[in-house]
Amino acid sequence: SRRRFGETVERINHVFPHWFCDNFNKYNGNEDELPVDQHMLISLIAPRPVYIASATGDEWADPNGEFKSGKGAESVYALFGLKGLGVESQPKPNTPIGDAIGYHLREGPHDVMKFDWIQYIQFAKRHFEIK
Numbered sequence: 001s002r003r004r005f006g007e008t009v010e011r012i013n014h015v016f017p018h019w020f021c022d023n024f025n026k027y028n029g030n031e032d033e034l035p036v037d038q039h040m041l042i043s044l045i046a047p048r049p050v051y052i053a054s055a056t057g058d059e060w061a062d063p064n065g066e067f068k069s070g071k072g073a074e075s076v077y078a079l080f081g082l083k084g085l086g087v088e089s090q091p092k093p094n095t096p097i098g099d100a101i102g103y104h105l106r107e108g109p110h111d112v113m114k115f116d117w118i119q120y121i122q123f124a125k126r127h128f129e130i131k
Contacts, residue, residue: 002031006062009034038065039072042101046073047080049127051102051120056093058110064090070101077101096122 010028013020027034042050052070054063067090074084083099091097094115096104102123106115124130 002034002037003062003065003068004031005065007060037072038069042069042073043076046076047082047100049100049102049123051098051123053103053112053116053119054105055110056105056107061110063105067103067105070098070103073101100127 008029009024009031013025013028042052050073052066054061054066056063067085070085071088077084077100080100084101085098085103087097091103091105093105093107096102096119102119104116104119106113
């Protein structure tokens, strides 16, 4: 993201070059020139529900930036008459929030834990009429 926090464009390009096309290298250390940012990618999902999960011990993923990306997408969801996260600041750990945009900050490391799966399933049940 343009925040240059956590795992930067340059680092991710060097460590995982197979994830991106070579053209992405021109944004190494040049994040401000990116034509898109994370909130724009989330906005493209609207009006479909989307869930964002962060972890307190996953600074590489930039939990605050992940939350801000959800906030940034709210205006597009509002165009469809949908509610987004419903809060102005990042919630305390282990406190799921949101409506069409769901979010939680889980205590712990970079991983997918039982807490995450419970939130994903509850979110899916709310939005996809799963019993």
